[in-house]
Amino acid sequence: MPVETLASPQTPILEVSGICRRVGDAVLLDDCAFTLPRGQTAVLLGPSGAGKSTLLRCINLLAPADRGRILFDGRDIMAPGVDAPGVRRDIGMVFQNFELFDHMTVLENIMLAPMRVRGLSRNQARDLAMAMLEKVHLPHRADALPSGLSGGQQQRAAIARALAMQPRLMLYDEPTSALDPEMTGEVLTVMSDLAAEGMASVVVTHEMGFARRVADQIVFMQAGQVVEETPGADFFAGRCSVRARRFLERVMD
Ligand SMILES: Nc1ncnc2c1ncn2[C@@H]1O[C@H](COP(=O)(O)OP(=O)(O)OP(=O)(O)O)[C@@H](O)[C@H]1O
Ligand SMILES: [Mg+2]
Numbered sequence: 001m002p003v004e005t006l007a008s009p010q011t012p013i014l015e016v017s018g019i020c021r022r023v024g025d026a027v028l029l030d031d032c033a034f035t036l037p038r039g040q041t042a043v044l045l046g047p048s049g050a051g052k053s054t055l056l057r058c059i060n061l062l063a064p065a066d067r068g069r070i071l072f073d074g075r076d077i078m079a080p081g082v083d084a085p086g087v088r089r090d091i092g093m094v095f096q097n098f099e100l101f102d103h104m105t106v107l108e109n110i111m112l113a114p115m116r117v118r119g120l121s122r123n124q125a126r127d128l129a130m131a132m133l134e135k136v137h138l139p140h141r142a143d144a145l146p147s148g149l150s151g152g153q154q155q156r157a158a159i160a161r162a163l164a165m166q167p168r169l170m171l172y173d174e175p176t177s178a179l180d181p182e183m184t185g186e187v188l189t190v191m192s193d194l195a196a197e198g199m200a201s202v203v204v205t206h207e208m209g210f211a212r213r214v215a216d217q218i219v220f221m222q223a224g225q226v227v228e229e230t231p232g233a234d235f236f237a238g239r240c241s242v243r244a245r246r247f248l249e250r251v252m253d
Contacts (some may be wrong), residue, residue, distance in 0.1 A: 003046065008076035013038045013169055013200040019058055022095065026052045029060055029065065030224040036169075036217075039198040043211040043232070046221035052204045056220070058169045059084065059202065060091045080228045089117055092162030092170040096178050098154040100161070102147040104135070107142040110161045123163075129240050132160035150157075152183025154191055170194065170201045208251055220244040243245035 014036040031049050038041050044052045057063035059070060061084040068079050068090065078088045078221050100109050110129035114120045120128065124165035133139045149153040155175055162170060172191065176184040188210045195201055195214045202219075205211060211218065215232035222243060229242050237244055 009038065011038070011074040012071070013040075013073055014059065014202070015069075016055075016059065017069050019055065019065045020158055021054060021058060021063065021065050028226050029058065032221070033222075034217075034219045034224045034229045036200060036202065040216040041201045041203060042217045042219050043215040044081045044202060044204045044219045044221060045096040045211065045244075045247065046227075049223075050221040051224040052221055053173050054224075056093075056102050056173050056202065060093055061087055061169055077168060086219055089165055090168050092165060092167035094155070094158055094162055094170065094172045094175050096174045097149075098146070098158045098178075100154060100158055101148050104162075105143050105145060106138070106149070106157045109146065109157065110164045114164050115162070115244070121250065128164055129160070132164045133157075135163060135194075137186075142227075150183055151179045151187045155179065155183075155187045159187070159190055159194075168200065170199055172201065172203045172205070174204055174206070190220055200217045206251065208248075218238075218244075220247070222247075 012035045017033040019032040020030050031155070032055055034042065035050035042168050044055065046052055056064060058065040065078060068078070070086065072091070107129050108128065110132055114125045114128055115122065130139060130142065133142055136159050138153060140161065141149060142151060146157065149157065176187050179187065182205065187206060191201070191203070192210070192214050202237070212232065218230050218232055218235040219242065220227045220230070227243055228241050234240065235244065
């Protein structure tokens with residue numbers, strides 16, 4: 001049974017505090033903190049190696065944090081005895097490289113987890129998968145194999161697969177960086193539409209135009225630390241730290 005939370009509408013969907021992760025002598029994350037209110041989108045920015053992917057992986061318990069606290073919908077998911085697969089069911093994750101099963105059709109890819117993990121019947125799972133394919137504008141490719149799809153279509157199918165688990169939070173790690181520029185837009189549009197519908201999201205991306213459009217807040221990271229957490233409008237108006245401004249000047253060139 002999923003653990004019910006007693007979260008009120010004011011409870012942030014995500015509260016990360018004091019997160020540290022070391023591997024051997026390397027400090028990957030050093031006292032990272034940020035808060036994501038319900039229904040909002042945070043964009044994680046920062047130079048390569050800053051720790052953005054590591055922080056996303058800690059949030060969805062794919063990488064263990066050594067210290068700190070992560071409250072997901074008000075519940076401490078780093079507490080001993082937490083059902084990690086259960087938490088992961090409620091947090092959708094989309095990676096750079098889609099990771100669809102190539103021997104199954106797009107529809108079957110999306111039906112799989114709702115049947116196996118949520119216990120839906122085949123018919124229920126098919127209806128749900130088709131509804132998710134409508135959301136990402138791909139119902140006409142339901143019976144195709146992933147290899148027959150463009151990169152942009154594959155990534156939209158991967159988003160549909162994540163949505164079929166009815167997550168309360170979506171994490172995206174550079175979802176468009178393996179795509180040609182002409183396919184990037186269609187994926188970003190799907191992500192913006194979901195954000196506009198109130199899907200809480202944490203996005204790592206180098207697409208600054210997108211970040212500017214959708215980010216309620218920017219979480220800027222450098223060398224394993226969250227340097228600042230700034231409302232998107234302020235950040236892009238230059239009301240941010242000197243370090244973040246330097247980064248912005250470099251990437252906006
Ligand atoms: N399992 C690991 N063991 C040791 N070092 C690691 C491990 N995973 C990541 N690192 C190191 O931790 C740092 C942060 O990596 P991470 O992948 O989180 O950065 P990032 O901000 O996502 O970078 P990019 O923009 O290039 O994707 C890097 O220096 C990386 O080499
Ligand atoms: Mg990364």
